[in-house]
Amino acid sequence: MKDVAAAAEVALKTVSRVVNEEPGVNAATAARVVAAIERLGYRRNESARVLRKGRTASIGLVIEDVADPFYSGISRAVEDVALRNGSLVLSGSTGKEPERERGLVLTFCSRRVDGLIIVPTGSDHEYLLPELDAGIAAVFVDRPGGLDVDTVLSDNSGGARTGVTHLIRHGHRRIAYVGDSASIFTATERLYGYRHALRDAGLPYDESLVATGPAEQAGTALTGMLSFDDPPTAVFTGNSRITVAVLRTGHRLPMVAFDDFELADLLVPGVTVVAQDPVRLGSTAAELLFRRLAGELGTPERIELPTRLIPRGSGELRPS
Amino acid sequence: MKDVAAAAEVALKTVSRVVNEEPGVNAATAARVVAAIERLGYRRNESARVLRKGRTASIGLVIEDVADPFYSGISRAVEDVALRNGSLVLSGSTGKEPERERGLVLTFCSRRVDGLIIVPTGSDHEYLLPELDAGIAAVFVDRPGGLDVDTVLSDNSGGARTGVTHLIRHGHRRIAYVGDSASIFTATERLYGYRHALRDAGLPYDESLVATGPAEQAGTALTGMLSFDDPPTAVFTGNSRITVAVLRTGHRLPMVAFDDFELADLLVPGVTVVAQDPVRLGSTAAELLFRRLAGELGTPERIELPTRLIPRGSGELRPS
DNA sequence: CGGCTCGTCGACAACGTTGTCATCATCTCG
DNA sequence: CGAGATGATGACAACGTTGTCGACGAGCCG
Numbered sequence: 262m263k264d265v266a267a268a269a270e271v272a273l274k275t276v277s278r279v280v281n282e283e284p285g286v287n288a289a290t291a292a293r294v295v296a297a298i299e300r301l302g303y304r305r306n307e308s309a310r311v312l313r314k315g316r317t318a319s320i321g322l323v324i325e326d327v328a329d330p331f332y333s334g335i336s337r338a339v340e341d342v343a344l345r346n347g348s349l350v351l352s353g354s355t356g357k358e359p360e361r362e363r364g365l366v367l368t369f370c371s372r373r374v375d376g377l378i379i380v381p382t383g384s385d386h387e388y389l390l391p392e393l394d395a396g397i398a399a400v401f402v403d404r405p406g407g408l409d410v411d412t413v414l415s416d417n418s419g420g421a422r423t424g425v426t427h428l429i430r431h432g433h434r435r436i437a438y439v440g441d442s443a444s445i446f447t448a449t450e451r452l453y454g455y456r457h458a459l460r461d462a463g464l465p466y467d468e469s470l471v472a473t474g475p476a477e478q479a480g481t482a483l484t485g486m487l488s489f490d491d492p493p494t495a496v497f498t499g500n501s502r503i504t505v506a507v508l509r510t511g512h513r514l515p516m517v518a519f520d521d522f523e524l525a526d527l528l529v530p531g532v533t534v535v536a537q538d539p540v541r542l543g544s545t546a547a548e549l550l551f552r553r554l555a556g557e558l559g560t561p562e563r564i565e566l567p568t569r570l571i572p573r574g575s576g577e578l579r580p581s
Numbered sequence: 582m583k584d585v586a587a588a589a590e591v592a593l594k595t596v597s598r599v600v601n602e603e604p605g606v607n608a609a610t611a612a613r614v615v616a617a618i619e620r621l622g623y624r625r626n627e628s629a630r631v632l633r634k635g636r637t638a639s640i641g642l643v644i645e646d647v648a649d650p651f652y653s654g655i656s657r658a659v660e661d662v663a664l665r666n667g668s669l670v671l672s673g674s675t676g677k678e679p680e681r682e683r684g685l686v687l688t689f690c691s692r693r694v695d696g697l698i699i700v701p702t703g704s705d706h707e708y709l710l711p712e713l714d715a716g717i718a719a720v721f722v723d724r725p726g727g728l729d730v731d732t733v734l735s736d737n738s739g740g741a742r743t744g745v746t747h748l749i750r751h752g753h754r755r756i757a758y759v760g761d762s763a764s765i766f767t768a769t770e771r772l773y774g775y776r777h778a779l780r781d782a783g784l785p786y787d788e789s790l791v792a793t794g795p796a797e798q799a800g801t802a803l804t805g806m807l808s809f810d811d812p813p814t815a816v817f818t819g820n821s822r823i824t825v826a827v828l829r830t831g832h833r834l835p836m837v838a839f840d841d842f843e844l845a846d847l848l849v850p851g852v853t854v855v856a857q858d859p860v861r862l863g864s865t866a867a868e869l870l871f872r873r874l875a876g877e878l879g880t881p882e883r884i885e886l887p888t889r890l891i892p893r894g895s896g897e898l899r900p901s
Numbered sequence: 902c903g904g905c906t907c908g909t910c911g912a913c914a915a916c917g918t919t920g921t922c923a924t925c926a927t928c929t930c931g
Numbered sequence: 932c933g934a935g936a937t938g939a940t941g942a943c944a945a946c947g948t949t950g951t952c953g954a955c956g957a958g959c960c961g
Contacts, residue, residue, distance in 0.1 A: 262917065272941040277919060287939060302711045307692040308631040309917035312946050317628065319671075319692075328657040330650060337648040340674055349688065351639075351669055354660055368669065372627040372639075391622045508847055523650075524844045527828055582947065592911040597949060607909060629947035632916050 262303065269297035280305055311373065320550065321369030322352040323362055323379045331501065331520065331539050332380065335402060338543030339378055346551045348375070359383025370397055376550045378543075381406035384444075398553040402546045404446040405563075411553065413546040413564045415537040417447050417519075420568030421454025422461075424517040424535040425497050427570060429462045432579045433495040433515065437470045437486050439479045439507060440499025440519075448473065451499050451519055476502035480510040487512060494580035504532070515578035517570075526573055533576025536569045582623065589617035600625055631693065640870065641689030642672040643682055643699045651821065651840065651859050652700065655722060658863030659698055666871045668695070679703025690717055696870045698863075701726035718873040722866045724766040725883075731873065733866040733884045735857040737767050737839075740888030741774025742781075744837040744855040745817050747890060749782045752899045753815040753835065757790045757806050759799045759827060760819025760839075768793065771819050771839055796822035800830040807832060814900035824852070835898035837890075846893055853896025856889045 262280075266273045271290060278286050279294040286294075297303075311317045322339050324332040336352060343350045351369055355362040362382045366389065369377060376398035386406045393399060393410070401412040428436050438455045441448035452471070459466050470493050472482035479498070486493055495515040498504040504518040508528070518525070521536035545564060582600075586593045591610060598606050599614040606614075617623075631637045642659050644652040656672060663670045671689055675682040682702045686709065689697060696718035706726045713719060713730070721732040748756050758775045761768035772791070779786050790813050792802035799818070806813055815835040818824040824838040828848070838845070841856035865884060 273917090274919080274941060274943095275939085278940090281919085285939065290939080302715075304687075304691050306632075306917050308628055308637065309946090310919080311628040312626075312632050312916090312948085313918045313920085315946080326657065327647060327660065328650070328653045330648070330653075333648045333650075333653040333656075336653075337646065337674060340647065340672070344673070349671055349692070350673070352660070352672055353664070353670070354657060367624075371624050372669070395622075505844065505847075508844075522843075524825065524828075524842075524848070527825075527848055528844070529849055593947090594911060594913095594949080595909090598910090601949085605909060610909080626947050629916090630949075632918085632946090633948045633950085635916080 262305070265294065265297045265301055265303045268301060269294045315373075317373045317375055318347055319349040319351055319372075319374050320547075321366065321372075321374040321377045322350050323365050323369070323377065324352070324354055325357055325380055325382060326354045327352065328354075330523065331537070334539030335380070335543035335546075338540040339547045342544050342547035342551065348551075355380075355382045357382050359385070363388055366392075370395075375554050376400070378402055378546050378550060379406060380404065398550055400546045400550045400553075402542055409561050411546075411549050411561045411563075413542055413549065413566065415447075415542065416565045416568050417450035418454035418457065419565075420535040420537070420570075421451040421497070421499075421519060422458045423454075423568070423570050424519060424533075424576070425455050425458035426461065427533070427572070427576050428495045428497065428515065428517055429458060429464070431495075431515070431577055433493075434464060434580075435467070435470060435491065435493045435495075437472070437483060437493035437496040437514075438499065439472045439483055439496060439503055441503065442473050442475065448499055455497060473499075476500075476506045479503040479506040483507055483512065483514075484510055487514075495578075504534075508532070515575060515580070517576040521571065525571075528575075530575045530578065531573030533573045534571050536571050538566060538569075541566055582625070585614065585617045585621055585623045588621060589614045635693075637693045637695055638667055639669040639671055639692075639694050640867075641686070641692075641694040641697045642670050643685050643689070643697065644672070644674055645677055645700055645702060646674045647672065648674075650843065651857070654859030655700070655863035655866075658860040659867045662864050662867035662871065666874075668871075675700075675702045677702050679705070683708055686712075690715075695874050696720070698722055698866050698870060699726060700724065718870055720866045720870045720873075722862055729881050731866075731869050731881045731883075733862055733869065733886065735767075735862065736885045736888050737770035738774035738777065739885075740855040740857070740890075741771040741817070741819075741839060742778045743774075743888070743890050744839060744853075744896070745775050745778035746781065747853070747892070747896050748815045748817065748835065748837055749778065749784070751815075751835070751897055754784060754900075755787070755790060755811065755813045755815075757792070757803060757813035757816040757834075758819065759792045759803055759816060759823055761823065762793050762795065768819055775817060793819075796820075796826045799823040799826040803827055803832065803834075804830055807834075815898075824854075828852070835895060835900070837896040841891065845891075848895075850895045850898065851893030853893045854891050856891050858886060858889075861886055 262276050266276045276294055279291050320343055327333050327336055340350050353365040359382050370392045378400050380403045381401055384407055386408050399410050401410055405412050440451055443449055456466055498507050498518045501520045501522045518532055518534045521534045525532040525534055582596050586596045596614055599611050640663055647653050660670050673685040679702050690712045698720050700723045701721055704727055706728050719730050721730055725732050760771055763769055776786055818827050818838045821840045821842045838852055838854045841854045845852040845854055
């Protein structure tokens with residue numbers, strides 16, 4: 262900028278004014294400055310600007326894994342909203358490691374992002390408090406982070422309840438639940454929805470039909486249940502990875518899956534799912550964040566987005 | 582930092598030294614400073630540091646769409662490599678719009694990223710030249726960007742050739758090619774591989790069996806071909822979106838698809854694919870970038886990663 | 902004991918912006 | 932014609948770091 266000023270024979274400040282399109286610059290002078298900028302290939306140094314202004318026009322996005330379609334959907338939505346708001350997105354995957362989440366968040370903070378969108382992995386987010394005090398806005402997505410902060414969730418229990426009820430309506434009385442381990446918020450909620458549906462229908466809750474744990478064990482768990490004297494006639498799966506694991510076992514059990522996935526309609530039978538809307542999850546969170554950044558006050562919101570049952574065949578099979 | 586210095590009753594520079602773990606600070610003094618840092622909840626302002634040092638320890642990643650599994654694979658790999666190198670990733674999706682790509686790249690540059698990893702969307706990347714001169718490193722991934730810059734690609738033509746040859750070996754003589762429009766580098770390469778395979782086998786190249794264009798038209802194009810007097814007995818699809826479009830038509834034509842996709846093995850029959858390795862694509866590009874950032878000189882490299890044929894059934898069917 | 906090195910520390914400038922205020926010429930109006 | 936308003940421009944400080952260099956005392960050696 263100094264060079265540009267020299268080249269255009271004006272003061273530094275005048276160049277600054279031109280670059281920022283501030284009023285009060287003679288058209289002729291401005292033209293001279295623009296020419297000099299062009300000639301020297303000058304581009305404003307955003308770091309210095311940030312230092313001066315305090316706002317970085319960037320937000321941090323912390324998710325579990327960009328490579329997972331659910332999170333990449335969120336990712337894309339956040340990106341789009343950010344772009345519309347003139348912000349950039351710094352993103353990082355935690356891979357379910359709370360330590361890595363913490364590292365990412367703190368790094369983002371020291372880079373002075375204006376706000377954070379976090380899919381919380383650990384349960385303890387105390388370390389965020391000083392940052393929040395320092396004025397960084399934060400929104401939790403998909404799971405609550407244990408702090409009194411804006412949060413956007415899917416209606417996990419309601420969705421699971423709908424899905425299980427769907428199976429019950431089709432005549433199933435013994436329905437297996439295969440889901441993530443109980444330490445994960447969404448898994449607990451979905452299991453709750455499952456129980457709720459059983460209760461609604463007056464069916465007993467049988468613990469031996471419930472398997473929780475990582476996706477790798479889902480297949481064997483279900484296979485085990487099928488060897489019972491009184492095996493389940495249908496299964497409700499708690500997330501996509503588990504759904505796939507169950508599908509790979511080759512049992513063609515009637516099934517409703519939580520979370521939609523590509524090609525669910527091309528399998529035979531098509532897989533009936535309770536679909537979440539990752540894009541809407543992401544955009545809602547981002548909109549909320551930018552409203553906060555724009556100065557909107559008020560108590561933290563907790564938004565629950567509806568899920569949608571998509572019948573495709575597997576959930577409409579009757580017990581055999 | 583000023584406050585910390587005051588609280589610890591030392592000079593600004595001493596705090597800086599402690600924060601950066603520079604040698605030459607008395608242990609007792611350091612302890613006092615650390616205590617003050619703790620007490621005040623101080624965290625270094627990275628923007629100021631960047632301004633002073635010139636390096637931002639961040640790279641820009643420009644891809645077509647994070648929500649596409651192929652690109653999110655790249656994304657994740659880049660992220661991991663960056664993290665290992667102490668860098669952050671600014672990312673953005675272009676959605677195939679050259680204008681948006683340009684905007685993203687220039688924004689990243691004005692934020693002084695150290696380097697860029699770009700999946701080029703437009704063909705004209707002249708606008709990058711001033712940035713490259715300014716010392717920003719760049720690597721193109723998946724497609725060349727028309728500039729003499731490090732580039733990491735899949736072996737598109739070789740992969741397609743292998744895939745088509747596979748069908749030929751299984752007795753097919755009339756093989757349809759349904760791929761992306763010719764303006765896209767990878768599509769041209771794959772079509773070239775297709776022709777190459779036909780030539781190798783002494784089969785004629787029949788233009789009426791070749792459909793290029795967006796995925797939305799892929800289904801109808803293939804359906805059209807199947808009404809010929811002498812219809813194709815197998816199809817080679819040029820990318821995942823097109824593969825899915827073709828699958829949705831419901832024709833159970835013998836088929837080899839370029840690019841692997843989740844659940845390809847669960848369809849009936851399993852879909853034989855020529856798999857690319859997005860993760861390796863991303864990590865190779867990132868490694869290359871960081872080597873350049875570390876000062877490695879030499880002429881730009883052009884790396885072509887091998888593809889892998891994965892037989893799953895659909896490609897092993899004989900003509901009916 | 903004088904000169905030397907070494908360890909520790911601080912003063913100061915600089916990075917590239919932008920906000921504040923001052924300057925100066927020109928114009929307007931009574 | 933003089934006072935004040937207006938428009939254009941510039942000088943300077945500040946944002947929070949870090950690099951450079953110099954100061955100061957303690958310990959060492961000859």
